[in-house]
Amino acid sequence: MNDLEAPPVPNLSDLRLSTRQAHLVREITVHNRDWRRGGLTMGSGAFVAAIATVALVLAGPGTANAFAAWTPAPTTPAPGQVSSAEAACERAAAQPPPGAPPRVGAGASQVSLVDTRGPFTLVLFGANTPTQGALMCVSGPSISPSSHMSQSNGSLPAPGPGQLTLDRLQGETADNGQPYTIAEGSIGSGVTAATLTLTDGSKVVATTGNGLFLAWWPGSAVVTSATLTTSTGATTQSIVSPTRDTGSSGN
Amino acid sequence: MPSFSEAADPELLTMAGGQPEAFGELFKRHSRSVYAYCARRTGNLDLAEDLTSVVFLEAFRRRRKVKLSNASALPWLLGVANNVVRNAARSARRYRSALDRIPASANGASSEEDALERFRAQEALGRALEAISTLTRAEQDVVLLVLWSDLTYADAATALGIPVGTVRSRLASARAKFNGSAPATKTTTTPLIEEAQ
Numbered sequence: 055m056n057d058l059e060a061p062p063v064p065n066l067s068d069l070r071l072s073t074r075q076a077h078l079v080r081e082i083t084v085h086n087r088d089w090r091r092g093g094l095t096m097g098s099g100a101f102v103a104a105i106a107t108v109a110l111v112l113a114g115p116g117t118a119n120a121f122a123a124w125t126p127a128p129t130t131p132a133p134g135q136v137s138s139a140e141a142a143c144e145r146a147a148a149q150p151p152p153g154a155p156p157r158v159g160a161g162a163s164q165v166s167l168v169d170t171r172g173p174f175t176l177v178l179f180g181a182n183t184p185t186q187g188a189l190m191c192v193s194g195p196s197i198s199p200s201s202h203m204s205q206s207n208g209s210l211p212a213p214g215p216g217q218l219t220l221d222r223l224q225g226e227t228a229d230n231g232q233p234y235t236i237a238e239g240s241i242g243s244g245v246t247a248a249t250l251t252l253t254d255g256s257k258v259v260a261t262t263g264n265g266l267f268l269a270w271w272p273g274s275a276v277v278t279s280a281t282l283t284t285s286t287g288a289t290t291q292s293i294v295s296p297t298r299d300t301g302s303s304g305n
Numbered sequence: 306m307p308s309f310s311e312a313a314d315p316e317l318l319t320m321a322g323g324q325p326e327a328f329g330e331l332f333k334r335h336s337r338s339v340y341a342y343c344a345r346r347t348g349n350l351d352l353a354e355d356l357t358s359v360v361f362l363e364a365f366r367r368r369r370k371v372k373l374s375n376a377s378a379l380p381w382l383l384g385v386a387n388n389v390v391r392n393a394a395r396s397a398r399r400y401r402s403a404l405d406r407i408p409a410s411a412n413g414a415s416s417e418e419d420a421l422e423r424f425r426a427q428e429a430l431g432r433a434l435e436a437i438s439t440l441t442r443a444e445q446d447v448v449l450l451v452l453w454s455d456l457t458y459a460d461a462a463t464a465l466g467i468p469v470g471t472v473r474s475r476l477a478s479a480r481a482k483f484n485g486s487a488p489a490t491k492t493t494t495t496p497l498i499e500e501a502q
Contacts, residue, residue: 079328
């Protein structure tokens with residue numbers, strides 16, 4: 055270096071930054087709640103204590119962040135995670151709550167796509183049987199599979215090559231009342247990856263496969279656009295989100 | 306849910322207490338610059354990523370004490386970063402629990418190619434830090450902010466809490482030392498990195 059020039063720094067990917075952005079928002083959301091409840095003035099020493107307190111509170115029922123372990127990008131499932139989630143969801147589908155409408159026929163029990171984010175597993179059943187509709191089921195900490203099952207509203211036209219169709223936005227709540235949103239739809243030929251941008255500016259990487267995509271996130275933000283990767287590069291497609299459906303839970 | 310993309314930085318800072326997503330928007334706008342600053346300051350890309358998260362957590366904690374003097378929060382954030390990096394070990398201890406909750410997908414190299422790029426970048430950062438190690442810490446501060454982070458003299462003064470004239474004189478001194486027209490006394494940046502790890 056013969057001058058005081060700036061050394062280059064590799065760019066951080068959008069995914070890494072959006073993961074850390076989501077982490078930041080989660081952390082300060084938890085601490086804000088703590089401040090409001092306790093009226094604490096967070097000095098530097100108190101901050102460490104507050105973090106420890108929150109970590110304990112998370113283990114309790116009905117409090118704090120049910121989605122602390124959620125990730126904005128799919129993760130590799132732990133051994134047995136998917137099979138136990140599928141089994142839990144199938145049990146729940148076979149035993150709908152009293153008075154609930156019938157779920158899906160036997161053909162719909164075929165798994166179409168599985169999305170795992172940390173300890174959470176989202177299973178899509180029967181999406182390739184459009185006459186019966188699809189069934190989605192999330193299981194994981196603070197989420198009871200039987201409480202969050204719903205049938206699709208029907209099929210939309212298939213997306214064109216390199217495009218995405220958002221068929222459904224399902225609004226649900228965790229056992230402690232925290233909302234979350236599930237997105238389900240189809241991808242056109244050639245799409246190898248899809249990242250959804252939400253109304254709060256955050257990004258969520260979808261799971262793709264079998265011509266379908268799945269994603270979910272804490273909160274009630276909806277989708278504004280999708281960045282789609284194909285062999286020719288990445289393109290961004292504006293999305294008009296369908297109405298967030300909150301009325302078809304099983305319980 | 307409101308969109309924050311059109312709000313100015315001072316508005317986002319005001320909203321952040323009740324709407325954490327507003328602070329998330331600040332992160333989205335400025336995290337790359339803060340990350341680059343931390344990387345150039347420490348020469349360690351992995352550490353710089355964690356320090357970037359710490360800078361924003363610390364900035365959130367301090368948000369009520371600051372009145373932004375211009376439209377961009379970046380000078381203030383880099384000032385926070387300067388303090389966080391200077392006390393990296395203490396900062397990491399303070400926010401260790403929060404850092405432990407960062408998903409694994411936000412860490413490490415994502416591919417062999419990425420790992421190689423990061424390795425080469427770290428080598429270049431190491432050489433650059435070695436090159437400026439003849440400057441005093443105060444001179445390094447202004448080099449990092451003005452020459453390596455593209456802040457104006459006034460913004461660097463805001464970040465460091467010093468008069469603009471002091472920024473000018475420190476930069477002039479740094480340039481003179483670097484060009485060999487003034488005696489150089491080598492200072493160390495390496496202990497900072499070791500302390501942080």
